[in-house]
Amino acid sequence: MKSMKQIDIVIIGGGPAGMAAAVGAKEAGCDNILILERDTMLGGILNQCIHNGFGLHMFKEELTGPEYAQRYMDQVEALAIPYKLNTMVLDISPDKVVTAVNPEDGLMQIQAKAVILAMGCRERPRGAINIEGTRCAGIYTAGTAQKYVNMNGYMPGKEVVVLGSGDIGLIMARRMTLEGAKVKAVVELMPYSGGLKRNIAQCLDDYDIPLHYSHTVTNIKGRERVESVTIAKVDASLRPIPGTEQEIPCDTLLLSVGLLPENELSQSAGVELSPITGGPVVNESLETELDGVFACGNVLHVHDLVDYVSEESYAAGQNAAAYATGRQFTGDRIPLRPRDGVRYTVPSAINPDNIDKFAIVRFRVDNIYRDRDLAVYFGENRVMKKRKQILAPGEMETLRIPKSWFEENTGCDAITIRLEA
């Protein structure tokens, strides 16, 4: 056995998170970085997201996905950061040995000082939501259809129903329409959309595509190929209401029913996952419960905007670089407690010694709320109250917690973030 290769920072995944993490690590002074990417190119999901709207925060201009990815690929090249494509990571051990395989190197093992998890997420498939009906062709996740249309040049169907109003579903409703398909309906189980409002306006309203809230698909018919789907209204407990069924003839059903962080590798390393986000539990430095293993981007929690992925991942890269030169992020942490409408926070705990000017806390709410106060408590002491006109599950919120609040509230045992009437 050859002696194991030693790398300071191994980054798992070369999408937007992995590339920004690499840039962050390199700019923080780390010269021994390796990105491992399983696809044939860097860029991840951005390669198939040919629509515009990326980069408004990061570059102050509206870019398409491939253009946004290219900005980071250019940085990776300019900084001469090494990467391996076609490389599948098979295992990460708790002591940070990364096992991977590709056609050039065969099986390889790398001893990393720090590991950055940047594997992204994947779509919930039909099996995850148990739709009744036959097992015919013509049922795709929205992202699969997106890859077929935008990268392979295949149209998956002509008459389409979309289940779920996640952003990819909305964008694919528009994309299929522009390519000549008839999108007959978008069906959303909840009384609100999981996607961004601007996507409902630009992708559905612009093309007169109907969106049925509080509806679901109750049956799929078809022998070889989808012939129709049956939709029905649901009651307050999300159960279909008998008698409200309508059958829609179509040849294609697209599923846009949620994204799941892809954490099989994290689990094999022994990283603790949050049952709510499906991503690793991290501290203020984006370090998991395993020393020297960091996480960022959609593998940590599903984001709406790539700009925030890049920002978060750059920070993870910088922290990993510090760790690789001996800095520890251990010490006493104050737990964050999401309450009363706040579903989760990332990070889940903060050690004030490790923050510079402020800590960034990202969270989502569990329902649509209008005219609520967003309140932050250090122990019993309310340090912030901010009126929000609207809060929606589909829009991630960001909170900056200044270091001064920690200094003014020493000895506090928990930080509570909640909505108040």
Place this chain on the structure above:
Amino acid sequence: MPMETRSIICISCPVGCPMTVTLEGGEVTKVEGNTCPRGESYAKKECVNPTRIVTSSVPVEGGEFAMVSVKTASDIPKSAIPDCARALRGVVAKAPVAIGDVIVPNVAGTGINIIATRHVKTLLSF
């Protein structure tokens, strides 16, 4: 001139204000429901001259990828979107392509070019 009201959702930011716009003779005379000035300017543009960036992808010959993603170099009138989509059918680009290369000049008579949004290198054949 006839008076008309329209309900639109502001897409300038995540708040998504529901706005009621009053038009007289094709001119916006009143915007209600917006909570900031951006709503008003969006409403005026959206009701008088709505525009969009259109994105698509077209096949590329001799390239490392099968398709090259493209967009309108700037926004085009919303009413021109169907013609723009039709004009892109049958278009085939030739590798190599660089971001910004013109793929279709003056698409559907809008005066706006369709440009590439991805680099596509030539596929080396042996």
